[in-house]
Amino acid sequence: EIFTRFTDKNEGTTSFRSLLIPFGGRAESLGNAYTGLSDDLSFFIYNPAASSIQKETQFGVFHNSWIADSNYETIAFTTRKNDLGIGFQASCFYVPFTEYNIFGDRTSGSYYTETTAALNISYNFLNGYDFKGLALGANLKASWRGVPNYTDNDTNQIMSSSGLSQSALGIMADIGVLLRFNFLKFYNSREPNVKIGISARNLGISLTNFSGANGIKLDDPLPTILAAGISITLVEPVTLSLDFKQPIKLFDINSYLLPYISLGVSVSIFNNLSILAGIEVKGANPSISAGAEFQFSKIRMNMNYTLDFTSSAVPVNRISLSGKVMLGDRGRSLIDSKVDSYYMQGLEYYSDANWEAAIEAWNKALELNKRFDPAILGIKSAQAQIMMFNNIKESWKLKQKKK
Secondary structure: OHHHHHOOOOOOOOOOHHHHOOOOOHHHHOOOOOOOOOOOOOHHHHOHHHHHHOOOOEEEEEEEEOOOOOEEEEEEEEEEEOOEEEEEEEEEEEEEEEEEOOOOOEEEEEEEEEEEEEEEEEEEEOOOOOOOOEEEEEEEEEEEEEOOOOEOOOOOOEOOOOOOOOOEEEEEEEEEEEEEEOOOOOOOOOOOOEEEEEEEEEEEEEEEOOOOOOOOEEOOOOOEEEEEEEEEEEEOOEEEEEEEEEEEOOOOOOOOOOOEEEEEEEEEEEOOEEEEEEEEEOOOOOEEEEEEEEEEOOEEEEEEEEEEOOOOOOOEEEEEEEEEEEOOOOOHHHHHHHHHHHHHHHHHHHHOOOHHHHHHHHHHHHHHOOOOHHHHHHHHHHHHHHHHHHHHHHHHHHHHHHO
């Protein structure tokens, strides 16, 4: 009863509610606090800017066993070349639809479905060693709500196109921003320890009445969400993430919907095993999640359990699973290794006062990564040393001439 004061009287007044269902897996294990983190394929829901910062090319399959015999299935793929990320995703929510007549006889059986497909593109601007860049991205999405045909009460016959009249098409876009940097970082890693994300999801319209009668009409508004999130790793094994989300109705802003928050924590036990937990407080229905993620070879698996509290005496339990194939980083780690090698070589030359050779080594590092800040600073320092040494030589020559 503590949460009944947060009941939202306008909840459920938007269409395509499946757009609010998480894929399952890692993001749901973190209580959906993922707008700032977005470090796997679930970024499609939370922040489209994140395809340009993924470590590896990924192909994933997600299964979320939702409520009332409904399920949510997803496949997704993402890859990136340098700072350009692209991807695609397709999801299907479905629930059995069975109709009975007044005598209790089954007259029709099919599925109510909501299917969504998305294309993603993003780019990480000004990506460097210290400042990890500002990523911008977008999803272009289309959703189809499929309603089965149903019977006429008078004739007890299935009516042609009756389901089509209630089916709908949603056309929308997501936009996102992701900023990554280091702050209060007490461990050594190239990965930034702070990520801040902002996204606007499901910006668009929904159209219905495709049966031909009275023309196509606007459906209920889409479940548009404005979200802001942050993730921070102060101690390397532990990552905290927090999201604030504000639902809105694009064409009825005055119909106020209550905001909600999500909090998640991830603890890396080993390099290939993590324990995750999260809580989301949305209206009067808080949910608590817990999961485990592990990797063997190139396969990364996640198992998640979510407990949804509702106004009923019996809470709703859900299970979700995800499997991702990690297809490598397209040679980026090899390039980073070469950059590090040239940089260390330059440091050795620098310590031996061989500044010209140090500059040459660091320029080779910059040919591979033009924003490798340690090499840029090293070249400036070596140039300053050379200039100082030349000034000393010139000064000594002048003194010799005076003698």
